[in-house]
Amino acid sequence: MSAADRPVRLSPRDLLGLGLVGLRTRKLRAALSALGISIGIATMIVVTGIPASSQAALLRELSALGTNMLQAAPAPDQNPPAQLPAESVAMVRRIGPVTAVSAVANTHAVVRRNDRTDPRDGSGLTVLASRTDLLDVINARVRDGRWLTAAGDGFPTAVLGSVAAERLGFTGLPAGRPAQIIIGSRWFTVVGILAATPLSPDIDRSVLTGWAAAQRELRFDGHPTVLYVRMRESHVEAVRAVLPATIHPERPGQVLVTRPSDALAAKRATESTFSSLFLGLAAVALLVGGIGVANTMVVSVLERRSEIGLRRALGANRGQIRGQFLTESAVLAGIGGLLGTGLGLLATLAYTTYHQWPIVVPVTSAVTGVGGAVVIGVLAGVYPSVRASRLTPTEALAAA
Numbered sequence: 016m017s018a019a020d021r022p023v024r025l026s027p028r029d030l031l032g033l034g035l036v037g038l039r040t041r042k043l044r045a046a047l048s049a050l051g052i053s054i055g056i057a058t059m060i061v062v063t064g065i066p067a068s069s070q071a072a073l074l075r076e077l078s079a080l081g082t083n084m085l086q087a088a089p090a091p092d093q094n095p096p097a098q099l100p101a102e103s104v105a106m107v108r109r110i111g112p113v114t115a116v117s118a119v120a121n122t123h124a125v126v127r128r129n130d131r132t133d134p135r136d137g138s139g140l141t142v143l144a145s146r147t148d149l150l151d152v153i154n155a156r157v158r159d160g161r162w163l164t165a166a167g168d169g170f171p172t173a174v175l176g177s178v179a180a181e182r183l184g185f186t187g188l189p190a191g192r193p194a195q196i197i198i199g200s201r202w203f204t205v206v207g208i209l210a211a212t213p214l215s216p217d218i219d220r221s222v223l224t225g226w227a228a229a230q231r232e233l234r235f236d237g238h239p240t241v242l243y244v245r246m247r248e249s250h251v252e253a254v255r256a257v258l259p260a261t262i263h264p265e266r267p268g269q270v271l272v273t274r275p276s277d278a279l280a281a282k283r284a285t286e287s288t289f290s291s292l293f294l295g296l297a298a299v300a301l302l303v304g305g306i307g308v309a310n311t312m313v314v315s316v317l318e319r320r321s322e323i324g325l326r327r328a329l330g331a332n333r334g335q336i337r338g339q340f341l342t343e344s345a346v347l348a349g350i351g352g353l354l355g356t357g358l359g360l361l362a363t364l365a366y367t368t369y370h371q372w373p374i375v376v377p378v379t380s381a382v383t384g385v386g387g388a389v390v391i392g393v394l395a396g397v398y399p400s401v402r403a404s405r406l407t408p409t410e411a412l413a414a415a
Contacts, residue, residue: 057362072370098238118243124142142221149223187208349389
């Protein structure tokens, strides 16, 4: 074959120009087709971005509830009753993955609103000696007043849980004068009221005093009854395994450690469920967009048979015809992918901002929005382009 007889190979620039011919001459149809695939891509971005943001908000709430916290207490029904060593807090703090540890202890004292109530009626409340760092460990907050301080640990002061405050008749701390309650036979000044603590409901029904104050005023023996331990979440199971022997080396069987919280299990199940949901919804959205492009290109081939016949008559070979329609399909899908990605990102941003969620859009979704659209466009254009290339000049011109 001589050089003159060889088919002309179109440059990428020429191929792109041919691919844009159909889009320029049929602007409304091209716009509607691009809109169709952009809606599909926007749907993919939205159905991945919004659930991902919702998941992030949910996981943040679950983490706040203590997915990385364990509680250790003496095992019940022991004879004689089990006790945690007084030095157990310091011992647990030496465990590598542990980030914080605090403790409370039941003083077995009775709390009363004043000296005119029954000395035996404690309103179903528990008086706890508390470490000053308890508030941060259990993610509690003070609703009114202040928390116990290291400087005032030895003074007869108390902080009320939310339920304890209600039962003792405190809606808030009175202004201008100290509020007092009786614990045992001693008057204690109420310096704060806690907000509800969903993580530790026992704290809500308790009156908390300083550790040193409980030892001096309430004859507290210094043995904690509950340890609250926080650690890196990935090490929860490992810490749980060594916690009993660390707390009570001589009698680890007398230490009861809570299982990782149900919130942790819910968090892990949520991660798995949302990941599967993302993949399924993204696949459906891309499939719908690809079918739309394929349908548009088939119709385009049927309507442009005269153009195909004329180009074949002027010397265009089948490869050039295939390249023209494949390029048109890819460009059409790429435009739709860009528009859809932008639209999906804006919709996700607006929705998550309205609900005050963290803004999370999976990077794979944004990349797939454009790249996936082009790939789908090429695949969708294979059949129409092959069909167009198989038309002979006479068949195409006769059917026009």
